Amino acid sequence: MRYVKPENLKDASALIGGEEGISRILAGGTDVLVQLKAEMVEPDLIVDVKHLDGMREIVAEDGGYRIGAAVSGAELGEHTGVKALWPGVVEAMELIGSTQVQGRATMVGNLCNGSPAADSVPAMVAADAVARIHGLAGERDIPVLDIPTGPGRTSLAKGDIITSVFLPARPDHASDAYLRFIPRTEMDIAVASAGVSLELDADGTCRAARVALGAVAPTVVLVEAAGAALVGTKLDDAAIAAMVQAAEATCNPISDKRGTVEYRTKTAGVLAKRATLIAYARAGGQK
Amino acid sequence: MKKLHISTSINGDEAQFICAPDETLLDVLRDHLGLTGAKEGCGTGDCGACSVMLNGRLVCSCLVLAGETEGAEVETIEGMANGDDLHTLQRVFIEKAALQCGICTPGILVAARALLEKNPDPTDTEIRYWLAGNLCRCTGYDKIIKAVQAAAAEMRSV
Numbered sequence: 001m002r003y004v005k006p007e008n009l010k011d012a013s014a015l016i017g018g019e020e021g022i023s024r025i026l027a028g029g030t031d032v033l034v035q036l037k038a039e040m041v042e043p044d045l046i047v048d049v050k051h052l053d054g055m056r057e058i059v060a061e062d063g064g065y066r067i068g069a070a071v072s073g074a075e076l077g078e079h080t081g082v083k084a085l086w087p088g089v090v091e092a093m094e095l096i097g098s099t100q101v102q103g104r105a106t107m108v109g110n111l112c113n114g115s116p117a118a119d120s121v122p123a124m125v126a127a128d129a130v131a132r133i134h135g136l137a138g139e140r141d142i143p144v145l146d147i148p149t150g151p152g153r154t155s156l157a158k159g160d161i162i163t164s165v166f167l168p169a170r171p172d173h174a175s176d177a178y179l180r181f182i183p184r185t186e187m188d189i190a191v192a193s194a195g196v197s198l199e200l201d202a203d204g205t206c207r208a209a210r211v212a213l214g215a216v217a218p219t220v221v222l223v224e225a226a227g228a229a230l231v232g233t234k235l236d237d238a239a240i241a242a243m244v245q246a247a248e249a250t251c252n253p254i255s256d257k258r259g260t261v262e263y264r265t266k267t268a269g270v271l272a273k274r275a276t277l278i279a280y281a282r283a284g285g286q287k
Numbered sequence: 288m289k290k291l292h293i294s295t296s297i298n299g300d301e302a303q304f305i306c307a308p309d310e311t312l313l314d315v316l317r318d319h320l321g322l323t324g325a326k327e328g329c330g331t332g333d334c335g336a337c338s339v340m341l342n343g344r345l346v347c348s349c350l351v352l353a354g355e356t357e358g359a360e361v362e363t364i365e366g367m368a369n370g371d372d373l374h375t376l377q378r379v380f381i382e383k384a385a386l387q388c389g390i391c392t393p394g395i396l397v398a399a400r401a402l403l404e405k406n407p408d409p410t411d412t413e414i415r416y417w418l419a420g421n422l423c424r425c426t427g428y429d430k431i432i433k434a435v436q437a438a439a440a441e442m443r444s445v
Contacts, residue, residue, distance in 0.1 A: 001288060003308035003354040026352070033350045034331045036309065046308065048355060074344060098420020099398065100335055103344035104351070186419035187333070 005048045009134045009161065012047055017136045017159030019045045025161055027055070027070040028104035030097065031113045049161060058082060063169025066132075069108035069162050074099075076107065086167045087282060088176030088195055088275070092123035095180060098187055108162045111144060114152040115189075117215035121148065122195035123178040125212035125222050129167050135160040145212075148219040173200040175282035177275040180214070181267050183258075190215045191259040194247070194271035196279045198230070204285040206230045211243065211276070216251040216268045223250045226272060235280055235287060243276065244269040295356045297322070298366030306353040313337045313348040316363060324364035324393040328422065335421035338394035339363045345401040347420075364393035367400065376400055376438045385434035387425035395421045399435045407443050411436070 006012040016023045021044030024032050028050075035041045049055060050070035057068045058079050065082050073093045076082060083090045093107050096119050110120045111131065124144040131142050136159040144165065147154050156162070180193035193214035199207045209227035214220050225246035233239035253264040280287065290305050297320070304319050313330075316322040316339070328334035330349045337348040340362035367374045376396050379385070386392045395418060402409060402417045409417070414435050415428075423431060 001309045003291060003352060005357075026355070029350050029352065029355070030332060033311065033352065037330050037349070046352070048352075072344070097332070098335060099401075099417050100338055100345050100347045100420045101332055101350075103341070103346040186416060 001043055001046060003046045003048065005051060009049075009052055009163065012049055012052065012161055013134055013136050013159040015045065015047055016161070021045065023047060025049055025112070027109050028072060028106045030101050030105040031109055049163075052163075054164060061166065065167045066164045067107065067167065068164050070106055073097075073102040073105050073107075077102070082167065085170065086123075086127055086176060088178040088197065088279065089120065089123040089127050089129070089167060092178035092180075092193075092195060093120045095119045095178075107165060111147055111165075112154060112156070112162060114148050114150070114154050116148070116151055116217060116219055117190040117193070118148075118220065119178070119180055119190060119193060119214070121220040122193055122212040122214040123176065124165060124167075124195075125220055126176055126178075126195035126197040126210045127167050128197070128210060129165050131162045132164045132166065133160050134163050139163075141166075145220075145222055150218045171199055173202060173204075173284050174198060175279050175284075177278035177282065179271045179275045179278070181271060189258070192216050192253070192264045192267040192271060194268060194275045196272065196275040198276070198279045198283050198285075200280070200283045200285050204234050204280075206233055206235060206239075206280075206285075209276075211247060211272055213247060213250065213268050213272065216253040216264050218252075221250055223247050223272075226250070230276065235276065235285065240273055240276065244273050247272040291354045293353060293357050295359050295361060297361045298363060302361075304353070308352070308354055310353045311349050312339070312341070312351040312353050312356055312361070315353040316348060316361075322363050322365050326390050326393065328390065328424075333420070333422070334391070334394075335398060335418075336391055336394045338397045338421065340397065340401065345398055362397075364397055367396060374400065375442050376403070376435070379438040379441065380431075380434050383430060383434040383437060385427065385430040387423075387427050391421055391423045391425075395423070395431060399438070402435070403439050403442060407439060409435075409439065 023045040055070035176197035180190035182188035209230040211226035229242035251265040326336040328336035332347040
């Protein structure tokens with residue numbers, strides 16, 4: 001195994017693109033090193049990217065925030081600006097692992113690991129976050145929603161490096177929330193999860209809604225019908241029920257030791273409802 | 288495997304070592320530098336026995352490649368006491384018998400110090416969440432929480 005710290009992104013992409021064996025990109029390392037230890041993967045090349053330009057920065061941009069790919073959960077949680085604009089994304093990231101893991105783990109790593117149960121991903125999808133990718137052919141922007149393609153798999157090509165995630169600006173009366181269910185209170189993987197982002201009119205009517213679910217399908221899913229069920233309402237019981245029904249209808253989970261298909265489906269609906277109500281209250285909606 | 292030559296700072300002292308690219312910071316601390324305070328429990332970031340500070344952040348040294356620490360500042364349990372003068376947390380852990388087998392203790396002390404530097408007056412719940420990544424196989428959590436509270440109170444009064 002070789003460990004390389006390239007001087008720039010172009011070299012980093014070229015190194016990975018030209019590697020005939022197995023390569024891994026290293027940011028926080030909280031997945032990569034676990035895979036090494038478990039001998040799940042024996043990379044020939046590790047490319048450390050966290051020293052590269054912008055990787056450790058959170059930058060205000062067009063009313064939103066660009067979050068570098070190597071920003072740790074702890075750093076994100078200490079950023080009052082991001083926390084105020086996208087509290088659901090920050091709370092999702094902060095749920096991952098222990099204090100020690102938070103010192104290293106990154107949102108982009110969580111995304112690239114490709115787990116359907118990744119906590120930060122439903123929140124990013126609800127936020128309509130966009131990943132910036134540096135590849136062999138240069139730079140491009142891809143919605144976070146389109147990155148995961150299955151458990152442990154992504155749409156990224158060889159040589160692609162996600163360099164940042166952009167959380168967009170949002171109007172007044174808008175907020176988000178993320179909830180997951182785990183059998184313990186800390187240090188566990190979601191059995192089901194929900195991220196919800198809402199925009200309200202001044203009178204509390206929902207103008208736009210995005211509902212994303214985790215751990216109930218091969219990838220994190222955006223449930224457009226669930227969001228649509230909330231639009232034009234003040235989240236009355238009928239609207240919430242329709243949203244929950246749409247969420248449950250989208251669930252296509254597995255049964256395993258963490259939960260059965262039925263349990264995950266029911267839980268996802270309950271979490272979507274609760275996250276919706278939290279986001280509504282944060283956005284200034286009165287119920 | 289081509290070896291790496293790394294220059295870093297450990298407990299304020301300049302340190303240099305040669306390591307393989309797949310060795311972790313924990314491997315280097317224990318096997319190359321003789322700093323055996325950090326323990327290997329799980330090796331996968333679940334137990335916290337290998338906790339150290341890396342550039343001011345609490346991390347599991349088993350989840351850090353040694354090659355990543357070029358130019359970094361590492362603080363381990365060995366740097367916690369000032370010569371023979373134990374850190375308040377260390378002394379109170381002994382006084383309150385907040386350890387049984389002691390394997391988790393170095394990691395818990397490093398983690399608890401990081402907490403008290405950030406939050407000098409934590410609630411029990413805050414301590415429990417902060418230390419959720421530090422497993423005590425003897426399950427002596429209550430005495431650990433009480434000792435952190437006692438040390439925190441003493442540190443606040445100084």
